[in-house]
Amino acid sequence: MSRDLNLFPEDEIGNVLWEMQQAGEDLSHEREIEFSVIFPSQELALKFGQLLLENNQKLSFCPFEANPDFPWEITAYPQMPANYFSISGYQELLETSSAPLHGKFDGVYFVKP
Numbered sequence: 001m002s003r004d005l006n007l008f009p010e011d012e013i014g015n016v017l018w019e020m021q022q023a024g025e026d027l028s029h030e031r032e033i034e035f036s037v038i039f040p041s042q043e044l045a046l047k048f049g050q051l052l053l054e055n056n057q058k059l060s061f062c063p064f065e066a067n068p069d070f071p072w073e074i075t076a077y078p079q080m081p082a083n084y085f086s087i088s089g090y091q092e093l094l095e096t097s098s099a100p101l102h103g104k105f106d107g108v109y110f111v112k113p
Contacts, residue, residue: 045072
């Protein structure tokens with residue numbers, strides 16, 4: 001099967017989705033996907049976490065030891081179909097809404113259904 005670059009662009013998200021499809025996973029079912037944003041202070045991370053909670057988002061908050069300049073992490077766990085449009089759109093929303101709080105997007109992680 002040839003890769004449709006509209007559905008599976010050649011970037012991190014597109015590559016992971018393509019690999020999942022090639023492994024036989026059904027990408028049409030909703031699943032929990034993890035999106036992490038890191039922050040330079042606990043106060044800023046908590047403000048972002050409050051914003052997500054006000055929008056009924058499931059999240060976790062914890063120290064992040066991998067980057068001393070951004071030692072706090074908020075991870076959001078939305079349920080969504082595993083498609084490029086949904087995932088890249090949510091990532092963009094997190095990047096835009098965390099920017100005023102000096103948040104830095106740290107990655108998207110796919111949880112097997």
